[in-house]
Amino acid sequence: MVSAPRKITLLYFTALTLLVVVLRLPSLNLLLDTDSSVNAFFARQMLRGEILYDRFHPAHHLPGIYYTFVLAFKLFGDNPVTPKLLLIVFMLSSTWLLFLMGRMFFNDFAGVLSAAFYILTSSQLYLAGMTAEMEHFANLPLIATIFLFLLLLRKNASATQFTWVGLLSAVCVLYKITFVGSLAAAGVSMLIWAWRERGQPNSGRKLFSHLSLIALGFILPLTLVGGYFASKGLWQRLMFVFKLGVNYVNDTSLIIVFPKPFGFPLFMVAMNNIALLVFGLFGVYRLTRRAFPLRTMKDLTDFTLVVWLIISFALAGFRGGGFPHYPLIVIPPLALMGGFEISSNYQPWRGTASPKHAWLGAGIMTALILINFLWRNYDLYHQFIPDRSGQETTYQSSKEQQNKLFDYIKSHTTPDDFIYVWSINLQPYYYADRLPPIDILWPSYVSATGPPERIFIPRTKYIIVDDAKIFFRPQWLLDGLKQNYHLETVINRMEIYRRTTSQ
Numbered sequence: 001m002v003s004a005p006r007k008i009t010l011l012y013f014t015a016l017t018l019l020v021v022v023l024r025l026p027s028l029n030l031l032l033d034t035d036s037s038v039n040a041f042f043a044r045q046m047l048r049g050e051i052l053y054d055r056f057h058p059a060h061h062l063p064g065i066y067y068t069f070v071l072a073f074k075l076f077g078d079n080p081v082t083p084k085l086l087l088i089v090f091m092l093s094s095t096w097l098l099f100l101m102g103r104m105f106f107n108d109f110a111g112v113l114s115a116a117f118y119i120l121t122s123s124q125l126y127l128a129g130m131t132a133e134m135e136h137f138a139n140l141p142l143i144a145t146i147f148l149f150l151l152l153l154r155k156n157a158s159a160t161q162f163t164w165v166g167l168l169s170a171v172c173v174l175y176k177i178t179f180v181g182s183l184a185a186a187g188v189s190m191l192i193w194a195w196r197e198r199g200q201p202n203s204g205r206k207l208f209s210h211l212s213l214i215a216l217g218f219i220l221p222l223t224l225v226g227g228y229f230a231s232k233g234l235w236q237r238l239m240f241v242f243k244l245g246v247n248y249v250n251d252t253s254l255i256i257v258f259p260k261p262f263g264f265p266l267f268m269v270a271m272n273n274i275a276l277l278v279f280g281l282f283g284v285y286r287l288t289r290r291a292f293p294l295r296t297m298k299d300l301t302d303f304t305l306v307v308w309l310i311i312s313f314a315l316a317g318f319r320g321g322g323f324p325h326y327p328l329i330v331i332p333p334l335a336l337m338g339g340f341e342i343s344s345n346y347q348p349w350r351g352t353a354s355p356k357h358a359w360l361g362a363g364i365m366t367a368l369i370l371i372n373f374l375w376r377n378y379d380l381y382h383q384f385i386p387d388r389s390g391q392e393t394t395y396q397s398s399k400e401q402q403n404k405l406f407d408y409i410k411s412h413t414t415p416d417d418f419i420y421v422w423s424i425n426l427q428p429y430y431y432a433d434r435l436p437p438i439d440i441l442w443p444s445y446v447s448a449t450g451p452p453e454r455i456f457i458p459r460t461k462y463i464i465v466d467d468a469k470i471f472f473r474p475q476w477l478l479d480g481l482k483q484n485y486h487l488e489t490v491i492n493r494m495e496i497y498r499r500t501t502s503q
Contacts (some may be wrong), residue, residue: 023123027130037427038131043069053237060245065134083132094140114339120373125380128325135328140177145182159209166217187309256362257320265316265327270302280334283341309333401492406431420455423466456480465495
């Protein structure tokens with residue numbers, strides 16, 4: 001027979017699994033967002049035998065997300081739904097790790113709440129919750145890194161085991177070079193731990209060996225990745241990622257610039273779930289007070305979790321602005337803080353009032369987070385409900401319009417024809433299965449590896465241009481269209497220009 005504690009754990013796992021699946025279901029039928037469609041484009045080309053950074057370059061991104069999409073396609077087939085199916089597995093794993101962290105470092109109640117808040121907030125529409133952005137996938141190694149580090153530290157594990165912390169951190173960086181929040185928090189914790197142990201024999205040597213082996217675990221996978229691309233003659237192309245990345249960080253064309261580094265993620269999280277943000281920040285204050293003066297390993301664990309959240313916020317907002325998916329890396333530690341805060345209030349309430357009132361108080365706090373989720377996700381769920389019986393839903397109408405564009409391009413071109421999309425929405429490359437005439441898909445990098453006029457080569461049959469009110473049209477583009485192309489049709493506000501000359 002299964003013991004009572006195991007039955008409860010199984011119940012938690014089942015409930016959290018159902019919550020993940022139910023809240024991810026609306027994403028399955030949605031079109032891939034522009035970033036995810038580009039990731040899918042690269043994964044498809046890699047499955048066809050091309051090497052990343054060779055014929056096509058992903059601009060300022062490292063290879064992690066593209067190989068993740070390749071894995072999804074190998075597991076489930078080349079289909080827009082398959083990355084989202086793999087994401088469900090990643091989110092389930094992340095959810096369970098958060099539950100284990102909450103249970104181990106606080107209590108069962110905090111673990112369940114933390115996991116549930118992570119699922120809810122990561123699924124919010126205006127935090128790119130219904131996308132397959134790389135932040136969604138990277139949250140798993142980010143959570144695993146900090147969890148493993150704290151486990152090893154609390155167990156006083158041998159230095160060699162800390163190599164795995166570095167290895168997991170390298171996986172995070174292979175998704176995006178700024179995903180170092182867990183590693184940075186671990187580094188701060190190690191220094192504090194060494195300071196606390198400074199009177200013990202060989203404390204300096206112990207610190208050096210632990211940090212060295214974390215560094216070894218971190219450097220080894222990155223060296224292997226770099227060596228692989230260097231062996232293919234693509235070292236310079238790989239290094240080009242960092243040059244473009246610096247330019248991207250220094251880009252001053254952001255519409256709104258928030259106070260660095262915390263303004264943007266604080267604003268985005270507040271707009272999406274102000275209740276979780278408030279409870280999470282109260283949790284940070286409570287946990288910080290509880291941690292000091294850092295006498296025990298439990299104190300150090302508390303402080304490390306606080307540092308993890310603070311650094312994650314800073315990394316999400318260091319540009320001063322950006323896109324809705326940037327703050328997704330903040331959600332795991334924030335959910336943990338929120339779960340801790342509610343459970344910490346519940347315990348004294350239970351001691352000073354009746355259990356009924358304690359549950360009522362914790363229930364109201366939890367309900368506020370749920371209400372925020374439902375309010376901000378109304379636009380998502382509303383589009384699946386027809387206004388009248390038998391009427392097409394908003395979602396169906398929107399998807400048909402977008403598919404009309406993809407079908408038109410695919411039916412009016414051959415695989416030998418190139419297309420070029422002058423828009424932030426680059427889905428036609430993947431959905432129409434057509435290639436661009438130059439090596440970088442994103443229009444903002446049209447001049448990165450050569451003159452922009454290269455897009456007008458004779459094989460470029462169509463140039464798809466977004467609404468002028470939405471996406472700026474430079475003079476060189478207008479001149480090239482006027483000289484070599486004519487407007488054939490407009491679909492879903494996208495102007496489709498067809499080549500008229502053979503120059």
